[in-house]
Amino acid sequence: MAVVYDWYKQGMALLQAGDARAAVTLLERVAKAEPDKGSAREALARAYFGSRRFDAALEEFTAALDISPANDYAHFGAGLCLGRLGRIHEAVGHLRMANVMRPGNADYEDALARYESRIPNVRLPHARLPDE
Numbered sequence: 001m002a003v004v005y006d007w008y009k010q011g012m013a014l015l016q017a018g019d020a021r022a023a024v025t026l027l028e029r030v031a032k033a034e035p036d037k038g039s040a041r042e043a044l045a046r047a048y049f050g051s052r053r054f055d056a057a058l059e060e061f062t063a064a065l066d067i068s069p070a071n072d073y074a075h076f077g078a079g080l081c082l083g084r085l086g087r088i089h090e091a092v093g094h095l096r097m098a099n100v101m102r103p104g105n106a107d108y109e110d111a112l113a114r115y116e117s118r119i120p121n122v123r124l125p126h127a128r129l130p131d132e
Helices: 002-016 020-033 038-050 054-067 072-084 088-101 106-116
Strands: none
Touching (some): 002 020, 020 038
16 A cells, blocks of 8 residues: 555645646546545546546545545535536535635635626516506
């Protein structure tokens, strides 16, 4: 397992350095070796997101949430993926959850505000009273 941890560390270092595509290669190995580790699935999701592979990132963030439903960052990531995929209402749901779980996080608050602003206000038609 030491090899898997080395892959993880190297993948995270590549991700930190901005080389998400190279990180994907290593982090896919990690997720394959440790499919039940939320940290492995979240790291791979981040690498996919950085590579603009939003469908794959959403799948991995969802897997991370299946492992740990209280993972605020996975909710945040899932929300960002859904937003990029045009699924705004679903994105807002995950972003709200992330904000509830970690109040005061500026990144979470900014993303929620950005996607909430894309949802038009629903206006009901004006009801006329009989004497109008």
